Amino acid sequence: MQNAISRRTALKGGAAAVAMTLAAPTILRADEAISIGSLTPNTGGGGPFGPNITASHKRVADLVNSQGGVLGREIRLFQENSETNPETAVRAADKLINVNKVLGILGTWSSSVTLGIMPRCQEAGVIQMCTSSSADIPARDQKGLVFNFQALSPVWGRAIGDLSLRRGFETFNVMALNNDFTGSMIDGFVGVVGRDKILVEPFYYNGGQASYRSEVTQLIGEDPEAVFIPAYVTDFTSVYKEIFRQGYEGQVISVSIATTPAFKDVIGDAANGIIHGVPVPPITSPAYKEYLTEAGLEDTGSVQHPFGTAGRDQMSVLLLAMEKAGTTDTAEIAKAIWDVTTGEGKKTVYNVTDGLAAIRAGEEINYSGASSSIEFDEEGMVLGRDFQLAEIRDGKDVVIERLEF
Amino acid sequence: MSWQILVNGLVNAALIAPPAIALSLIFGVMRFPNFAIGGYITVGAFFAYAVNVDLGAPIWLAAIAAMIGTAVVVWLSDALVFRPMQGRGPVTLLVLSIALTLILEHIVRLFYGADVRGFDLPLQRPYRFGDIRITQEQIEIIVLAIAIAAITHLILQYTRTGKAVRATADNPMLAQVRGIDTGWIILLTWLYCGMLFGLTGVLAGLDLVIEPLVGWYLTIPIFAAAILGGIGSPYGAMLGALLVGLAEELTVLILPSTYKIGVGFVIIAILLLVRPQGLLGRPEIKK
Numbered sequence: 001m002q003n004a005i006s007r008r009t010a011l012k013g014g015a016a017a018v019a020m021t022l023a024a025p026t027i028l029r030a031d032e033a034i035s036i037g038s039l040t041p042n043t044g045g046g047g048p049f050g051p052n053i054t055a056s057h058k059r060v061a062d063l064v065n066s067q068g069g070v071l072g073r074e075i076r077l078f079q080e081n082s083e084t085n086p087e088t089a090v091r092a093a094d095k096l097i098n099v100n101k102v103l104g105i106l107g108t109w110s111s112s113v114t115l116g117i118m119p120r121c122q123e124a125g126v127i128q129m130c131t132s133s134s135a136d137i138p139a140r141d142q143k144g145l146v147f148n149f150q151a152l153s154p155v156w157g158r159a160i161g162d163l164s165l166r167r168g169f170e171t172f173n174v175m176a177l178n179n180d181f182t183g184s185m186i187d188g189f190v191g192v193v194g195r196d197k198i199l200v201e202p203f204y205y206n207g208g209q210a211s212y213r214s215e216v217t218q219l220i221g222e223d224p225e226a227v228f229i230p231a232y233v234t235d236f237t238s239v240y241k242e243i244f245r246q247g248y249e250g251q252v253i254s255v256s257i258a259t260t261p262a263f264k265d266v267i268g269d270a271a272n273g274i275i276h277g278v279p280v281p282p283i284t285s286p287a288y289k290e291y292l293t294e295a296g297l298e299d300t301g302s303v304q305h306p307f308g309t310a311g312r313d314q315m316s317v318l319l320l321a322m323e324k325a326g327t328t329d330t331a332e333i334a335k336a337i338w339d340v341t342t343g344e345g346k347k348t349v350y351n352v353t354d355g356l357a358a359i360r361a362g363e364e365i366n367y368s369g370a371s372s373s374i375e376f377d378e379e380g381m382v383l384g385r386d387f388q389l390a391e392i393r394d395g396k397d398v399v400i401e402r403l404e405f
Numbered sequence: 406m407s408w409q410i411l412v413n414g415l416v417n418a419a420l421i422a423p424p425a426i427a428l429s430l431i432f433g434v435m436r437f438p439n440f441a442i443g444g445y446i447t448v449g450a451f452f453a454y455a456v457n458v459d460l461g462a463p464i465w466l467a468a469i470a471a472m473i474g475t476a477v478v479v480w481l482s483d484a485l486v487f488r489p490m491q492g493r494g495p496v497t498l499l500v501l502s503i504a505l506t507l508i509l510e511h512i513v514r515l516f517y518g519a520d521v522r523g524f525d526l527p528l529q530r531p532y533r534f535g536d537i538r539i540t541q542e543q544i545e546i547i548v549l550a551i552a553i554a555a556i557t558h559l560i561l562q563y564t565r566t567g568k569a570v571r572a573t574a575d576n577p578m579l580a581q582v583r584g585i586d587t588g589w590i591i592l593l594t595w596l597y598c599g600m601l602f603g604l605t606g607v608l609a610g611l612d613l614v615i616e617p618l619v620g621w622y623l624t625i626p627i628f629a630a631a632i633l634g635g636i637g638s639p640y641g642a643m644l645g646a647l648l649v650g651l652a653e654e655l656t657v658l659i660l661p662s663t664y665k666i667g668v669g670f671v672i673i674a675i676l677l678l679v680r681p682q683g684l685l686g687r688p689e690i691k692k
Contacts, residue, residue, distance in 0.1 A: 042519075043514065043518075043519035043617075044519060047518070047519035047520060048520060178663050203661060203662055204661070204662065204663050205662045205663065205665075206662070206663050206665070206666050208618065208621070208622050208666075209622060209665060209666060210417065210420070210421070210613075210622050210623050210625075210626045210653070211413070211416070211417050211420070211612070211613075211653070211654070213410075213413035213416065213417065213654060214410050214413050214653075214654045214655075214656075214657040214662070214665075215657065215662050217409050217410060217413060218657060218662070233521055234521055234614060234616060234618075237521045237523075237614045238612075238613045238614050241528060241612075241613075241614075244528045244530070245528065245529060245530070245531055245538075245540045245542075245543070246409075246531060246538050247530055247531045247533065247538050260520075262520040262521050262522070263521065265522070265523070266521055266522060266523030266614060267523070267528065268523075268527055268528065269527065270527070270528040
């Protein structure tokens with residue numbers, strides 16, 4: 001009995017193996033994995049939001065890997081915690097860029113973190129995808145590698161100012177956390193309500209203070225009808241306690257990232273009546289509904305995971321653009337990001353699976369996301385997020401106005 | 406507004422006086438600046454949170470539990486961290502204390518995460534006296550701080566243990582020769598200071614929020630108060646707390662609020678240049 005393999009059999013076997021390797025996308029070339037960094041605020045001021053962004057990045061990367069990866073290569077995700085702290089973030093970015101060799105850093109949240117790591121990313125040609133609102137972000141992006149999935153803060157300020165005026169307030173005072181995010185928000189707010197309606201010169205305070213007493217005394221001086229305080233949840237909780245303890249009875253207005261469920265738990269009934277605004281996902285869009293399913297959430301009809309949805313969109317857009325560009329060259333990917341997100345007359349897709357299939361079928365796509373329809377301006381800033389103003393009533397957010405774009 | 410700012414300063418002073426006294430006492434007997442105070446205060450806040458919110462006990466009981474719990478943690482930090490390193494010099498102990506505060510913060514983070522938390526107490530509206538507003542809680546904080554200062558004074562001045570603490574702080578070798586059990590005195594000092602740090606955690610949780618960095622927010626003003634008064638001098642710490650508390654709040658009348666955090670550093674820098682021993686401290690004579 002002969003067990004020898006004939007030349008013909010060996011050739012057939014070899015050809016079959018090559019064909020299987022090419023045809024079966026689930027067998028990925030792990031040694032040539034594409035490295036992507038996820039740098040999220042899992043602690044600190046962004047702590048309530050970072051884990052949702054991280055989870056979204058991972059879900060999309062895992063899904064794409066299970067379907068064969070991108071360009072036939074595995075996606076390898078490296079996750080770091082920015083602690084919502086620019087110094088920590090720069091160290092983490094150095095590690096992601098120099099050790100992990102990532103081609104993109106996704107998920108930065110606070111503007112100071114996004115701006116802090118920008119010089120490192122620009123120098124290394126690394127793409128940044130963020131949900132930060134400082135107006136300095138597009139100005140400092142010299143290479144066209146930054147894509148922002150959040151409306152810039154002047155837009156927040158103008159929207160909140162506009163909605164506040166419509167509620168009939170005539171005098172305001174403004175105090176803001178001293179960072180890149182809130183600076184231009186105040187300009188937007190004051191621009192809309194008018195300088196003559198502000199009783200005390202708007203001013204800033206630092207986070208992490210041992211007390212906010214005198215700042216609040218200054219804020220409620222001359223007894224304005226409403227005070228606007230753009231802030232993060234940690235400092236806003238202390239500030240609001242002090243506002244209440246100093247007996248202010250006018251309207252307190254802030255941003256929704258400062259009035260999280262944890263804030264409402266701490267403040268209790270005294271939180272009722274606070275008005276807050278934030279750009280929100282389009283809750284009727286198919287992508288948002290898909291996100292709820294992916295994240296295991298019930299559709300409550302109100303906004304959930306405003307930043308987790310952006311995390312899904314960031315990873316999806318990056319991978320779609322990579323497939324579209326056909327390369328891992330970041331300059332080419334950056335150009336392809338506009339191709340897969342912006343412009344009319346293309347096939348609309350709501351998830352990465354459909355998007356990759358369409359691109360591979362040679363179709364032009366426009367990805368419409370869970371956080372917004374994802375259309376970028378020429379500076380890589382997202383256009384037209386819906387904006388929502390809510391009031392806390394009985395410990396719950398009740399939507400009182402919504403601007404749809 | 407300026408009268409209100411004076412009241413604001415008084416409440417601040419009341420918050421930082423007890424830990425500044427504790428910091429001074431520890432420095433007196435251990436001879437190193439202990440930066441772990443931030444971690445101790447955070448631990449105190451979370452002990453009280455656990456008892457008040459998780460177990461549903463009233464806040465006064467939570468405060469007592471926090472004082473006892475923090476005293477144990479502070480004693481353990483001495484037994485496990487500082488005592489084995491004794492004799493390595495104050496710089497080594499200082500660096501160790503910075504590491505310890507980070508470790509304590511992260512242990513808290515491990516169990517409770519980074520979210521803000523608060524005690525199970527409703528917020529209070531203030532009493533009004535003309536333009537001045539103050540809540541009952543703030544009056545209680547001021548009364549408590551005065552009581553602690555008085556008790557510390559009485560202990561140090563009139564009890565055998567207090568005199569032994571002062572003797573140990575002055576010269577531990579000589580105190581030992583005179584028959585004082587300095588090991589026991591140091592242990593008692595750690596426990597008393599631990600209770601004060603635990604109480605500060607509770608007060609900080611009431612005044613600000615409960616989160617892993619709450620102790621760190623108070624660290625610089627506490628150090629500024631202790632150094633201003635003369636580190637190692639509990640009476641100086643009381644005076645220092647009053648001056649730092651007032652200075653920080655009065656700053657906003659003449660400077661933008663964003664410079665407020667720097668006031669503590671400026672006070673430390675000026676004092677170290679002009680009067681290194683602090684207002685009530687005695688110059689150290691090295692032979």
